[in-house]
Amino acid sequence: MKKNTLLYLSFGSIATTFNAQASDEELQTCLMKSLKTADLTVTVGELKRACNNLLLVAKKAQHNKVESFFKQELKTKNLASAPYVMTPYVMTPHRMNYLLPVSYSDNINKEDYDIVEGWADNFEDIEIKYQLSFRVPLLTERLFTQGDGVAFAFTLQSWWQIYARSISRPFRETNYQPEIFYYTPLSWQPLEGNTAFLLGFEHQSNGNSSSFSRSWNRLYANFVFAKDNYVISFKPWWRIPEGNKVSTAMVPGDDNPDITDYMGNFELSLVYKWDDYDVFFKGRENFKAHKGYVELGVTFPIFERLKGYIQYTNGYGESLIDYNNSQQTIGIGFSLTDYFQD
Template sequence: MNKLHQCLLHTLVLLPTSTAVLAHESHEHDVEPEKKELSMAERRIQQEKDTQDNPFVLTPHKMNYILPYTKTDSINRAAYDSRPDWQENFDDQEAKIQLSIKVPLNYGDLFAPDDALYFGFTAQSWWQIYSDDISAPFRETNYQPELFYVAPTEWQHFGHNFGWGVGIEHQSNGRSEPLSRSWNRAYLLGFWEKENTAFAIRPWVRISEDDADDDNPDIEDYMGNFEATAAYQYESVKFFGTVRNNFSTHKGFVELGVTFPIWKRLRGYIQYTDGYGESLIDYNHSQRRFGIGIALTDPI
Protein backbone atom coordinates (compact mmCIF):
# COMPACT_ATOMS: atom_id res chain seq x y z
CA MET A 1 0.00 0.00 0.00
CA ASN A 2 1.48 3.39 -0.94
CA LYS A 3 1.75 6.38 1.37
CA LEU A 4 -1.44 7.97 0.08
CA HIS A 5 -3.37 4.79 0.78
CA GLN A 6 -1.91 4.69 4.29
CA CYS A 7 -3.42 8.07 5.08
CA LEU A 8 -6.95 7.50 3.82
CA LEU A 9 -8.63 7.45 7.22
CA HIS A 10 -7.99 11.18 7.59
CA THR A 11 -10.48 12.26 4.93
CA LEU A 12 -14.27 12.13 5.79
CA VAL A 13 -16.61 15.30 7.35
CA LEU A 14 -19.21 13.51 8.74
CA LEU A 15 -16.14 11.84 10.45
CA PRO A 16 -13.23 12.89 12.65
CA THR A 17 -10.86 13.59 9.78
CA SER A 18 -7.25 14.70 9.53
CA THR A 19 -4.36 14.85 7.08
CA ALA A 20 -1.11 12.96 7.55
CA VAL A 21 2.24 14.13 6.25
CA LEU A 22 2.92 12.30 3.00
CA ALA A 23 6.39 10.88 2.56
CA HIS A 24 8.28 11.31 -0.70
CA GLU A 25 8.67 8.08 -2.62
CA SER A 26 12.06 7.22 -4.12
CA HIS A 27 12.63 6.87 -7.85
CA GLU A 28 14.75 3.88 -8.69
CA HIS A 29 17.29 4.40 -11.49
CA ASP A 30 15.79 7.86 -12.17
CA VAL A 31 12.89 6.25 -14.02
CA GLU A 32 9.65 8.19 -13.81
CA PRO A 33 7.12 5.95 -12.00
CA GLU A 34 3.88 5.14 -13.72
CA LYS A 35 1.20 7.61 -12.68
CA LYS A 36 -1.77 6.05 -10.94
CA GLU A 37 -5.18 7.69 -10.92
CA LEU A 38 -5.93 8.86 -7.39
CA SER A 39 -9.05 7.81 -5.55
CA MET A 40 -11.55 10.32 -4.17
CA ALA A 41 -9.91 10.14 -0.74
CA GLU A 42 -6.37 10.38 -2.12
CA ARG A 43 -7.22 13.51 -4.07
CA ARG A 44 -8.28 15.30 -0.92
CA ILE A 45 -5.13 14.12 0.88
CA GLN A 46 -2.97 15.52 -1.92
CA GLN A 47 -4.83 18.84 -2.06
CA GLU A 48 -4.46 19.33 1.68
CA LYS A 49 -0.76 18.45 1.48
CA ASP A 50 -0.26 21.12 -1.18
CA THR A 51 -1.50 23.86 1.19
CA GLN A 52 -0.51 22.56 4.62
CA ASP A 53 2.45 24.96 4.96
CA ASN A 54 0.54 28.04 3.77
CA PRO A 55 -0.13 30.26 6.83
CA PHE A 56 -3.10 31.87 5.08
CA VAL A 57 -4.95 28.60 4.47
CA LEU A 58 -7.13 26.87 7.07
CA THR A 59 -7.48 23.11 6.59
CA PRO A 60 -11.10 21.89 6.64
CA HIS A 61 -12.06 19.13 9.04
CA LYS A 62 -15.71 18.26 8.56
CA MET A 63 -17.81 19.82 5.82
CA ASN A 64 -18.08 23.61 5.55
CA TYR A 65 -21.34 24.95 4.17
CA ILE A 66 -23.95 27.71 4.22
CA LEU A 67 -27.62 26.82 3.73
CA PRO A 68 -29.44 30.16 3.44
CA TYR A 69 -32.76 28.34 3.31
CA THR A 70 -33.92 25.31 5.27
CA LYS A 71 -37.45 24.26 6.16
CA THR A 72 -38.50 21.88 8.93
CA ASP A 73 -41.80 20.10 9.40
CA SER A 74 -41.63 20.49 13.21
CA ILE A 75 -39.78 23.43 14.74
CA ASN A 76 -38.92 22.64 18.39
CA ARG A 77 -40.89 25.10 20.50
CA ALA A 78 -41.15 22.95 23.65
CA ALA A 79 -37.48 23.45 24.60
CA TYR A 80 -37.93 27.24 24.77
CA ASP A 81 -40.55 27.53 27.52
CA SER A 82 -38.20 29.94 29.29
CA ARG A 83 -38.28 32.25 26.26
CA PRO A 84 -41.97 32.65 25.34
CA ASP A 85 -41.17 35.66 23.16
CA TRP A 86 -39.02 33.39 20.97
CA GLN A 87 -41.23 30.34 21.32
CA GLU A 88 -44.32 32.02 19.88
CA ASN A 89 -42.55 33.63 16.95
CA PHE A 90 -40.23 30.90 15.68
CA ASP A 91 -40.42 30.33 11.94
CA ASP A 92 -40.12 26.83 10.47
CA GLN A 93 -37.75 28.36 7.90
CA GLU A 94 -34.22 29.27 8.96
CA ALA A 95 -30.59 29.31 7.77
CA LYS A 96 -28.06 26.66 8.79
CA ILE A 97 -24.28 27.13 8.81
CA GLN A 98 -21.39 24.77 9.57
CA LEU A 99 -17.72 25.76 9.84
CA SER A 100 -15.04 23.18 10.69
CA ILE A 101 -11.23 23.22 10.78
CA LYS A 102 -8.40 21.00 12.02
CA VAL A 103 -4.78 21.56 13.09
CA PRO A 104 -1.99 18.93 13.16
CA LEU A 105 -0.21 18.63 16.50
CA ASN A 106 2.76 16.68 15.14
CA TYR A 107 4.76 16.67 11.91
CA GLY A 108 6.74 13.53 12.63
CA ASP A 109 5.90 9.99 13.69
CA LEU A 110 4.56 9.53 17.24
CA PHE A 111 4.03 5.81 17.83
CA ALA A 112 3.92 4.37 14.32
CA PRO A 113 5.09 5.43 10.84
CA ASP A 114 2.88 8.15 9.35
CA ASP A 115 0.58 8.40 12.38
CA ALA A 116 -0.88 11.76 13.38
CA LEU A 117 -2.49 13.65 16.26
CA TYR A 118 -4.99 16.41 15.49
CA PHE A 119 -7.13 19.04 17.12
CA GLY A 120 -10.42 19.75 15.37
CA PHE A 121 -13.16 22.30 15.94
CA THR A 122 -16.64 22.43 14.43
CA ALA A 123 -19.41 25.00 14.93
CA GLN A 124 -22.99 24.63 13.70
CA SER A 125 -25.61 27.39 13.85
CA TRP A 126 -29.34 27.53 13.18
CA TRP A 127 -30.29 31.13 12.38
CA GLN A 128 -33.90 32.38 12.50
CA ILE A 129 -33.14 34.85 9.75
CA TYR A 130 -36.75 34.97 8.55
CA SER A 131 -38.25 35.75 11.99
CA ASP A 132 -38.54 39.52 11.86
CA ASP A 133 -40.77 39.68 14.93
CA ILE A 134 -37.92 38.49 17.19
CA SER A 135 -35.02 40.27 15.44
CA ALA A 136 -33.79 37.12 13.67
CA PRO A 137 -31.81 35.47 16.54
CA PHE A 138 -29.50 32.49 16.33
CA ARG A 139 -31.84 29.81 17.71
CA GLU A 140 -29.03 27.35 18.48
CA THR A 141 -25.26 27.09 18.07
CA ASN A 142 -23.29 23.91 18.83
CA TYR A 143 -19.54 23.86 19.51
CA GLN A 144 -17.53 20.67 19.09
CA PRO A 145 -13.80 20.60 19.92
CA GLU A 146 -12.06 17.24 19.61
CA LEU A 147 -8.66 15.59 19.90
CA PHE A 148 -8.00 12.52 17.77
CA TYR A 149 -5.18 10.18 16.80
CA VAL A 150 -4.98 8.25 13.53
CA ALA A 151 -2.58 5.60 12.31
CA PRO A 152 -2.22 3.88 8.92
CA THR A 153 -2.41 0.16 8.27
CA GLU A 154 -1.39 -2.19 5.48
CA TRP A 155 -4.67 -4.13 5.70
CA GLN A 156 -7.15 -4.45 2.88
CA HIS A 157 -10.71 -5.76 3.18
CA PHE A 158 -12.41 -6.96 -0.01
CA GLY A 159 -10.07 -4.83 -2.07
CA HIS A 160 -10.72 -1.69 0.00
CA ASN A 161 -7.98 0.13 1.89
CA PHE A 162 -8.51 0.22 5.66
CA GLY A 163 -7.51 2.67 8.36
CA TRP A 164 -8.40 3.36 11.99
CA GLY A 165 -8.43 6.10 14.58
CA VAL A 166 -9.44 7.01 18.12
CA GLY A 167 -10.57 10.29 19.63
CA ILE A 168 -12.33 12.24 22.35
CA GLU A 169 -14.75 15.11 21.85
CA HIS A 170 -16.88 17.59 23.73
CA GLN A 171 -20.11 19.02 22.34
CA SER A 172 -22.16 21.80 23.91
CA ASN A 173 -24.36 24.76 23.02
CA GLY A 174 -22.66 27.12 25.47
CA ARG A 175 -25.88 28.18 27.17
CA SER A 176 -27.07 28.35 30.76
CA GLU A 177 -29.96 26.38 32.22
CA PRO A 178 -32.64 25.59 31.23
CA LEU A 179 -31.33 25.67 27.63
CA SER A 180 -27.93 24.17 28.39
CA ARG A 181 -27.06 20.93 26.54
CA SER A 182 -23.69 19.12 26.50
CA TRP A 183 -21.95 15.76 26.53
CA ASN A 184 -18.52 14.17 26.13
CA ARG A 185 -17.66 11.10 24.05
CA ALA A 186 -14.72 8.81 23.36
CA TYR A 187 -14.82 7.02 20.01
CA LEU A 188 -13.14 4.53 17.71
CA LEU A 189 -13.04 4.89 13.93
CA GLY A 190 -12.82 2.33 11.14
CA PHE A 191 -12.50 3.58 7.56
CA TRP A 192 -12.62 1.82 4.18
CA GLU A 193 -12.15 3.38 0.74
CA LYS A 194 -11.59 2.47 -2.89
CA GLU A 195 -11.70 4.62 -6.02
CA ASN A 196 -14.86 6.76 -5.78
CA THR A 197 -16.41 5.18 -2.67
CA ALA A 198 -15.74 5.50 1.04
CA PHE A 199 -17.36 4.12 4.18
CA ALA A 200 -16.68 4.70 7.88
CA ILE A 201 -18.12 3.59 11.19
CA ARG A 202 -17.61 5.40 14.48
CA PRO A 203 -18.89 3.76 17.70
CA TRP A 204 -18.62 5.77 20.90
CA VAL A 205 -19.15 5.68 24.64
CA ARG A 206 -20.39 8.62 26.63
CA ILE A 207 -18.08 9.90 29.36
CA SER A 208 -20.22 10.07 32.49
CA GLU A 209 -20.86 13.30 34.40
CA ASP A 210 -22.06 14.07 37.91
CA ASP A 211 -25.84 13.95 38.07
CA ALA A 212 -25.91 17.54 39.24
CA ASP A 213 -24.00 18.69 36.15
CA ASP A 214 -25.80 16.53 33.58
CA ASP A 215 -28.44 18.58 31.78
CA ASN A 216 -29.37 15.79 29.35
CA PRO A 217 -28.86 12.38 31.05
CA ASP A 218 -30.89 10.51 28.39
CA ILE A 219 -29.07 11.93 25.37
CA GLU A 220 -27.71 8.54 24.26
CA ASP A 221 -31.27 7.22 23.96
CA TYR A 222 -31.81 9.65 21.08
CA MET A 223 -28.35 10.42 19.69
CA GLY A 224 -27.36 6.76 19.52
CA ASN A 225 -24.23 4.75 20.21
CA PHE A 226 -22.57 4.92 16.79
CA GLU A 227 -22.43 6.77 13.49
CA ALA A 228 -21.99 5.25 10.01
CA THR A 229 -21.05 7.40 7.02
CA ALA A 230 -20.78 6.68 3.29
CA ALA A 231 -19.65 8.76 0.31
CA TYR A 232 -19.76 8.17 -3.44
CA GLN A 233 -18.63 10.30 -6.38
CA TYR A 234 -20.15 10.08 -9.86
CA GLU A 235 -18.22 12.30 -12.26
CA SER A 236 -18.38 15.78 -10.61
CA VAL A 237 -21.34 15.02 -8.33
CA LYS A 238 -20.79 13.68 -4.79
CA PHE A 239 -23.35 11.88 -2.62
CA PHE A 240 -23.11 11.54 1.18
CA GLY A 241 -25.07 9.77 3.87
CA THR A 242 -24.87 9.53 7.67
CA VAL A 243 -26.86 7.31 10.04
CA ARG A 244 -26.95 7.32 13.86
CA ASN A 245 -28.93 4.83 15.93
CA ASN A 246 -29.52 3.37 19.37
CA PHE A 247 -30.52 -0.27 18.96
CA SER A 248 -32.13 -0.35 22.42
CA THR A 249 -34.50 2.59 21.90
CA HIS A 250 -34.71 2.35 18.08
CA LYS A 251 -34.29 6.09 17.87
CA GLY A 252 -31.82 7.65 15.48
CA PHE A 253 -31.01 10.16 12.76
CA VAL A 254 -30.37 10.18 9.01
CA GLU A 255 -28.63 12.86 6.94
CA LEU A 256 -28.40 12.73 3.14
CA GLY A 257 -26.57 15.22 0.96
CA VAL A 258 -25.43 15.88 -2.60
CA THR A 259 -22.98 18.50 -3.89
CA PHE A 260 -22.42 19.61 -7.46
CA PRO A 261 -20.22 22.24 -9.15
CA ILE A 262 -21.66 25.69 -9.78
CA TRP A 263 -18.73 28.15 -10.08
CA LYS A 264 -15.01 27.68 -9.51
CA ARG A 265 -14.49 26.27 -5.98
CA LEU A 266 -18.11 26.79 -4.93
CA ARG A 267 -20.48 23.82 -5.08
CA GLY A 268 -24.22 23.63 -4.72
CA TYR A 269 -25.41 21.63 -1.72
CA ILE A 270 -28.76 19.97 -1.04
CA GLN A 271 -29.29 18.45 2.42
CA TYR A 272 -32.07 16.34 3.92
CA THR A 273 -32.22 15.27 7.58
CA ASP A 274 -34.72 13.11 9.46
CA GLY A 275 -34.86 12.04 13.09
CA TYR A 276 -33.61 13.02 16.53
CA GLY A 277 -30.67 15.23 17.43
CA GLU A 278 -29.98 17.43 14.44
CA SER A 279 -28.83 19.90 17.10
CA LEU A 280 -28.25 19.54 20.84
CA ILE A 281 -31.33 21.57 21.78
CA ASP A 282 -33.29 19.17 19.54
CA TYR A 283 -31.66 15.99 20.86
CA ASN A 284 -35.01 14.52 21.97
CA HIS A 285 -37.10 16.15 19.23
CA SER A 286 -37.76 14.41 15.91
CA GLN A 287 -38.15 16.43 12.72
CA ARG A 288 -37.56 16.39 8.98
CA ARG A 289 -35.59 19.21 7.38
CA PHE A 290 -34.74 20.14 3.80
CA GLY A 291 -32.07 22.71 2.98
CA ILE A 292 -30.33 24.17 -0.05
CA GLY A 293 -27.23 26.32 -0.31
CA ILE A 294 -23.48 26.39 -0.92
CA ALA A 295 -20.75 23.92 0.07
CA LEU A 296 -17.42 25.64 0.72
CA THR A 297 -15.69 22.27 1.13
CA ASP A 298 -16.87 18.71 0.58
CA PRO A 299 -16.54 16.16 3.40
CA ILE A 300 -14.19 14.17 1.14
Protein backbone atom coordinates (compact mmCIF):
# COMPACT_ATOMS: atom_id res chain seq x y z
CA MET A 1 0.00 0.00 0.00
CA LYS A 2 1.33 3.45 -0.90
CA LYS A 3 2.45 5.87 1.81
CA ASN A 4 -0.21 8.46 0.98
CA THR A 5 -2.91 5.77 1.18
CA LEU A 6 -1.79 4.84 4.69
CA LEU A 7 -1.67 8.49 5.60
CA TYR A 8 -5.24 9.19 4.54
CA LEU A 9 -6.61 6.05 6.11
CA SER A 10 -4.99 6.92 9.43
CA PHE A 11 -6.97 10.20 9.49
CA GLY A 12 -10.39 8.57 8.98
CA SER A 13 -11.52 9.04 12.57
CA ILE A 14 -10.30 12.64 12.64
CA ALA A 15 -12.34 13.74 9.60
CA THR A 16 -15.65 13.18 11.34
CA THR A 17 -14.88 15.77 14.01
CA PHE A 18 -15.04 18.73 11.62
CA ASN A 19 -18.18 20.52 10.49
CA ALA A 20 -18.91 22.31 7.23
CA GLN A 21 -17.30 25.59 8.34
CA ALA A 22 -13.64 24.54 8.23
CA SER A 23 -11.40 27.17 9.83
CA ASP A 24 -7.70 27.77 10.48
CA GLU A 25 -8.28 26.62 14.05
CA GLU A 26 -9.70 23.30 12.82
CA LEU A 27 -6.77 22.87 10.46
CA GLN A 28 -4.36 23.41 13.34
CA THR A 29 -6.31 20.91 15.46
CA CYS A 30 -6.07 18.34 12.70
CA LEU A 31 -2.34 18.90 12.34
CA MET A 32 -1.74 18.57 16.08
CA LYS A 33 -3.70 15.30 16.27
CA SER A 34 -2.05 13.83 13.19
CA LEU A 35 1.46 14.70 14.39
CA LYS A 36 0.97 12.37 17.36
CA THR A 37 0.52 9.29 15.16
CA ALA A 38 2.24 10.22 11.87
CA ASP A 39 5.26 8.35 10.58
CA LEU A 40 8.59 10.16 11.06
CA THR A 41 9.14 10.16 7.29
CA VAL A 42 5.98 12.20 6.64
CA THR A 43 6.66 15.89 6.09
CA VAL A 44 4.64 18.76 7.52
CA GLY A 45 3.60 19.69 3.99
CA GLU A 46 2.12 16.21 3.44
CA LEU A 47 0.27 16.40 6.75
CA LYS A 48 -1.14 19.81 5.85
CA ARG A 49 -2.31 18.61 2.41
CA ALA A 50 -3.93 15.54 3.98
CA CYS A 51 -5.77 17.66 6.57
CA ASN A 52 -6.94 20.07 3.87
CA ASN A 53 -8.33 17.15 1.86
CA LEU A 54 -10.11 15.70 4.89
CA LEU A 55 -11.65 19.06 5.77
CA LEU A 56 -12.86 19.51 2.20
CA VAL A 57 -14.44 16.05 2.26
CA ALA A 58 -16.16 16.83 5.57
CA LYS A 59 -17.42 20.14 4.20
CA LYS A 60 -18.76 18.47 1.08
CA ALA A 61 -20.51 15.76 3.09
CA GLN A 62 -22.17 18.33 5.35
CA HIS A 63 -23.52 20.49 2.54
CA ASN A 64 -24.32 17.89 -0.07
CA LYS A 65 -27.27 16.17 1.59
CA VAL A 66 -28.27 14.57 -1.73
CA GLU A 67 -25.02 12.59 -1.70
CA SER A 68 -25.68 11.57 1.89
CA PHE A 69 -29.28 10.64 1.01
CA PHE A 70 -28.39 8.35 -1.89
CA LYS A 71 -24.90 7.09 -1.19
CA GLN A 72 -24.61 5.91 2.37
CA GLU A 73 -22.80 2.91 0.88
CA LEU A 74 -19.80 5.13 0.13
CA LYS A 75 -16.54 3.89 1.57
CA THR A 76 -13.38 5.95 1.99
CA LYS A 77 -10.69 5.16 -0.54
CA ASN A 78 -7.41 6.78 -1.54
CA LEU A 79 -8.40 10.46 -1.32
CA ALA A 80 -5.53 11.49 -3.56
CA SER A 81 -6.96 9.66 -6.58
CA ALA A 82 -10.61 8.66 -6.03
CA PRO A 83 -12.47 10.04 -2.99
CA TYR A 84 -15.21 7.40 -2.88
CA VAL A 85 -16.17 3.99 -4.12
CA MET A 86 -19.66 2.47 -3.86
CA THR A 87 -19.96 -1.07 -2.59
CA PRO A 88 -22.80 -2.98 -4.29
CA TYR A 89 -25.14 -5.35 -2.43
CA VAL A 90 -24.55 -3.68 0.95
CA MET A 91 -27.68 -2.94 3.03
CA THR A 92 -28.01 0.59 4.38
CA PRO A 93 -30.96 2.54 5.86
CA HIS A 94 -33.49 3.75 3.30
CA ARG A 95 -36.33 5.45 5.12
CA MET A 96 -36.14 6.20 8.81
CA ASN A 97 -35.96 3.26 11.23
CA TYR A 98 -37.77 3.79 14.54
CA LEU A 99 -39.58 2.13 17.45
CA LEU A 100 -42.54 3.78 19.21
CA PRO A 101 -43.42 1.73 22.33
CA VAL A 102 -46.34 4.10 22.89
CA SER A 103 -48.47 5.16 19.92
CA TYR A 104 -51.95 6.55 20.70
CA SER A 105 -54.83 6.86 18.19
CA ASP A 106 -58.00 8.90 18.75
CA ASN A 107 -59.97 6.83 16.21
CA ILE A 108 -58.48 3.38 15.83
CA ASN A 109 -59.98 1.49 12.90
CA LYS A 110 -62.43 -1.13 14.19
CA GLU A 111 -64.99 -1.32 11.42
CA ASP A 112 -62.84 -3.39 9.06
CA TYR A 113 -62.28 -6.00 11.78
CA ASP A 114 -65.97 -6.57 12.60
CA ILE A 115 -66.01 -9.94 10.80
CA VAL A 116 -63.97 -11.35 13.69
CA GLU A 117 -66.52 -11.34 16.51
CA GLY A 118 -65.44 -9.59 19.69
CA TRP A 119 -61.95 -8.83 18.37
CA ALA A 120 -62.09 -5.15 17.41
CA ASP A 121 -64.06 -4.25 20.55
CA ASN A 122 -61.01 -5.26 22.58
CA PHE A 123 -58.52 -3.15 20.65
CA GLU A 124 -56.59 -0.70 22.79
CA ASP A 125 -56.09 2.92 21.74
CA ILE A 126 -52.39 2.57 22.59
CA GLU A 127 -50.17 0.17 20.66
CA ILE A 128 -46.57 -0.28 19.50
CA LYS A 129 -45.60 1.06 16.09
CA TYR A 130 -42.27 0.51 14.37
CA GLN A 131 -40.66 0.90 10.97
CA LEU A 132 -37.69 -0.96 9.49
CA SER A 133 -36.28 0.09 6.12
CA PHE A 134 -33.17 -0.75 4.12
CA ARG A 135 -31.71 -0.17 0.66
CA VAL A 136 -29.36 -2.26 -1.49
CA PRO A 137 -27.54 -0.82 -4.54
CA LEU A 138 -27.84 -3.22 -7.47
CA LEU A 139 -25.95 -1.38 -10.19
CA THR A 140 -23.21 1.05 -9.21
CA GLU A 141 -21.44 1.47 -12.53
CA ARG A 142 -22.35 4.56 -14.53
CA LEU A 143 -25.44 4.01 -16.70
CA PHE A 144 -26.28 7.40 -18.21
CA THR A 145 -24.76 10.06 -15.96
CA GLN A 146 -21.98 10.31 -13.39
CA GLY A 147 -23.17 9.06 -10.00
CA ASP A 148 -26.36 7.35 -11.17
CA GLY A 149 -27.42 3.80 -10.33
CA VAL A 150 -30.21 1.34 -9.60
CA ALA A 151 -31.24 0.21 -6.13
CA PHE A 152 -33.73 -2.08 -4.39
CA ALA A 153 -35.38 -1.02 -1.15
CA PHE A 154 -37.74 -2.61 1.34
CA THR A 155 -39.75 -0.98 4.12
CA LEU A 156 -41.82 -2.71 6.80
CA GLN A 157 -44.26 -0.94 9.11
CA SER A 158 -46.13 -2.72 11.88
CA TRP A 159 -48.83 -1.87 14.44
CA TRP A 160 -48.76 -4.25 17.40
CA GLN A 161 -51.61 -4.42 19.90
CA ILE A 162 -49.26 -5.51 22.65
CA TYR A 163 -51.39 -3.93 25.38
CA ALA A 164 -54.55 -5.84 24.30
CA ARG A 165 -54.09 -8.74 26.69
CA SER A 166 -57.63 -10.11 26.33
CA ILE A 167 -57.10 -10.91 22.62
CA SER A 168 -53.55 -12.31 22.96
CA ARG A 169 -51.74 -9.14 21.85
CA PRO A 170 -52.07 -9.51 18.02
CA PHE A 171 -50.32 -7.58 15.29
CA ARG A 172 -53.21 -5.44 14.05
CA GLU A 173 -51.57 -4.48 10.76
CA THR A 174 -48.26 -4.93 8.95
CA ASN A 175 -47.40 -3.21 5.66
CA TYR A 176 -44.74 -4.44 3.25
CA GLN A 177 -43.28 -2.04 0.70
CA PRO A 178 -40.65 -3.31 -1.77
CA GLU A 179 -39.46 -0.96 -4.51
CA ILE A 180 -36.84 -0.70 -7.23
CA PHE A 181 -35.68 2.63 -8.56
CA TYR A 182 -33.19 4.47 -10.73
CA TYR A 183 -31.50 7.52 -9.20
CA THR A 184 -29.22 10.22 -10.56
CA PRO A 185 -27.84 13.54 -9.33
CA LEU A 186 -28.69 16.51 -11.56
CA SER A 187 -26.44 19.32 -12.71
CA TRP A 188 -29.18 21.88 -12.01
CA GLN A 189 -28.24 23.85 -8.87
CA PRO A 190 -30.93 26.42 -8.05
CA LEU A 191 -30.17 28.71 -5.09
CA GLU A 192 -26.71 27.07 -4.99
CA GLY A 193 -28.31 23.84 -3.79
CA ASN A 194 -28.12 20.28 -5.14
CA THR A 195 -30.79 18.33 -6.98
CA ALA A 196 -31.45 14.70 -7.82
CA PHE A 197 -34.09 12.62 -9.58
CA LEU A 198 -35.51 9.15 -8.92
CA LEU A 199 -37.80 7.01 -11.05
CA GLY A 200 -39.19 3.82 -9.57
CA PHE A 201 -41.78 1.09 -9.16
CA GLU A 202 -43.34 0.46 -5.75
CA HIS A 203 -45.63 -2.25 -4.40
CA GLN A 204 -47.38 -1.92 -1.05
CA SER A 205 -49.43 -4.63 0.62
CA ASN A 206 -50.57 -5.74 4.05
CA GLY A 207 -50.09 -9.40 3.14
CA ASN A 208 -53.65 -10.37 4.04
CA SER A 209 -56.41 -12.03 2.06
CA SER A 210 -60.17 -11.79 1.82
CA SER A 211 -61.77 -8.65 3.30
CA PHE A 212 -58.54 -7.74 5.16
CA SER A 213 -56.50 -7.47 1.95
CA ARG A 214 -55.15 -4.07 0.94
CA SER A 215 -52.56 -3.47 -1.78
CA TRP A 216 -51.60 -1.28 -4.72
CA ASN A 217 -48.83 -0.79 -7.27
CA ARG A 218 -47.53 2.54 -8.50
CA LEU A 219 -44.90 4.18 -10.66
CA TYR A 220 -43.33 7.26 -9.14
CA ALA A 221 -40.93 10.07 -9.84
CA ASN A 222 -39.12 11.86 -7.04
CA PHE A 223 -37.48 15.27 -7.33
CA VAL A 224 -35.07 16.11 -4.50
CA PHE A 225 -33.58 19.49 -3.62
CA ALA A 226 -30.98 19.84 -0.87
CA LYS A 227 -29.10 22.78 0.54
CA ASP A 228 -27.09 23.17 3.72
CA ASN A 229 -29.14 21.52 6.46
CA TYR A 230 -32.45 20.76 4.75
CA VAL A 231 -33.87 18.51 2.03
CA ILE A 232 -37.15 18.89 0.12
CA SER A 233 -38.68 15.99 -1.82
CA PHE A 234 -41.64 16.08 -4.22
CA LYS A 235 -42.90 12.62 -5.19
CA PRO A 236 -45.85 12.33 -7.61
CA TRP A 237 -47.09 8.88 -8.61
CA TRP A 238 -49.45 7.02 -10.95
CA ARG A 239 -51.36 4.02 -9.69
CA ILE A 240 -51.15 1.00 -11.99
CA PRO A 241 -54.77 -0.10 -12.72
CA GLU A 242 -55.84 -3.48 -11.36
CA GLY A 243 -58.38 -6.06 -12.49
CA ASN A 244 -61.99 -6.55 -11.49
CA LYS A 245 -63.46 -4.15 -8.96
CA VAL A 246 -64.74 -7.00 -6.79
CA SER A 247 -62.67 -9.96 -5.62
CA THR A 248 -64.13 -13.45 -5.80
CA ALA A 249 -63.02 -16.76 -4.36
CA MET A 250 -61.40 -17.63 -7.70
CA VAL A 251 -60.32 -14.29 -9.16
CA PRO A 252 -58.53 -11.60 -7.15
CA GLY A 253 -59.82 -8.13 -7.84
CA ASP A 254 -59.13 -4.62 -6.69
CA ASP A 255 -59.55 -4.61 -2.90
CA ASN A 256 -59.26 -0.83 -2.62
CA PRO A 257 -60.33 0.79 -5.91
CA ASP A 258 -60.71 4.26 -4.36
CA ILE A 259 -57.33 4.32 -2.60
CA THR A 260 -56.02 7.35 -4.49
CA ASP A 261 -59.04 9.36 -3.30
CA TYR A 262 -57.57 9.07 0.19
CA MET A 263 -53.84 8.55 -0.41
CA GLY A 264 -53.65 11.28 -3.05
CA ASN A 265 -51.40 11.49 -6.10
CA PHE A 266 -48.24 12.92 -4.58
CA GLU A 267 -46.19 13.25 -1.41
CA LEU A 268 -44.26 16.31 -0.27
CA SER A 269 -41.51 15.83 2.33
CA LEU A 270 -39.16 18.17 4.17
CA VAL A 271 -36.32 17.36 6.55
CA TYR A 272 -34.55 20.11 8.48
CA LYS A 273 -31.49 19.52 10.64
CA TRP A 274 -31.06 21.95 13.54
CA ASP A 275 -28.05 21.22 15.76
CA ASP A 276 -28.73 17.76 17.22
CA TYR A 277 -32.40 17.77 16.21
CA ASP A 278 -34.00 16.54 12.98
CA VAL A 279 -37.44 17.90 12.12
CA PHE A 280 -39.51 16.01 9.54
CA PHE A 281 -42.71 16.84 7.62
CA LYS A 282 -44.60 14.64 5.17
CA GLY A 283 -47.89 15.50 3.49
CA ARG A 284 -50.25 13.92 0.95
CA GLU A 285 -53.35 15.40 -0.63
CA ASN A 286 -56.06 14.67 -3.19
CA PHE A 287 -57.35 18.13 -4.11
CA LYS A 288 -60.38 16.70 -5.92
CA ALA A 289 -61.56 14.55 -3.00
CA HIS A 290 -60.22 16.99 -0.37
CA LYS A 291 -58.65 14.20 1.65
CA GLY A 292 -55.07 14.01 2.81
CA TYR A 293 -52.51 13.15 5.46
CA VAL A 294 -49.89 15.00 7.50
CA GLU A 295 -47.00 13.51 9.46
CA LEU A 296 -44.64 15.46 11.72
CA GLY A 297 -41.61 14.03 13.48
CA VAL A 298 -38.78 15.26 15.69
CA THR A 299 -35.67 13.40 16.82
CA PHE A 300 -33.74 14.58 19.86
CA PRO A 301 -30.56 13.40 21.62
CA ILE A 302 -30.81 11.18 24.69
CA PHE A 303 -27.39 9.58 25.24
CA GLU A 304 -24.46 9.58 22.82
CA ARG A 305 -25.87 8.11 19.56
CA LEU A 306 -29.23 7.15 21.08
CA LYS A 307 -31.98 9.51 19.96
CA GLY A 308 -35.58 9.91 21.01
CA TYR A 309 -38.37 10.30 18.47
CA ILE A 310 -41.81 11.95 18.67
CA GLN A 311 -44.26 11.41 15.80
CA TYR A 312 -47.66 13.01 15.12
CA THR A 313 -50.01 12.06 12.25
CA ASN A 314 -53.39 13.35 11.12
CA GLY A 315 -55.58 12.17 8.26
CA TYR A 316 -56.11 9.18 6.01
CA GLY A 317 -53.73 6.34 5.23
CA GLU A 318 -51.57 6.00 8.31
CA SER A 319 -51.59 2.31 7.34
CA LEU A 320 -53.13 0.42 4.42
CA ILE A 321 -56.01 -0.93 6.52
CA ASP A 322 -56.61 2.70 7.54
CA TYR A 323 -56.45 4.13 4.02
CA ASN A 324 -60.08 5.36 4.30
CA ASN A 325 -60.09 5.90 8.07
CA SER A 326 -59.22 9.38 9.37
CA GLN A 327 -57.46 9.56 12.72
CA GLN A 328 -54.90 11.42 14.76
CA THR A 329 -51.99 9.57 16.33
CA ILE A 330 -49.12 10.58 18.54
CA GLY A 331 -46.24 8.34 19.51
CA ILE A 332 -42.99 8.54 21.40
CA GLY A 333 -40.00 6.24 21.28
CA PHE A 334 -36.59 5.90 19.72
CA SER A 335 -34.94 6.67 16.41
CA LEU A 336 -32.90 3.68 15.28
CA THR A 337 -31.32 5.61 12.39
CA ASP A 338 -31.18 9.33 11.62
CA TYR A 339 -32.79 11.01 8.63
CA PHE A 340 -29.28 11.99 7.54
CA GLN A 341 -26.66 9.28 7.85
CA ASP A 342 -23.10 10.37 8.66
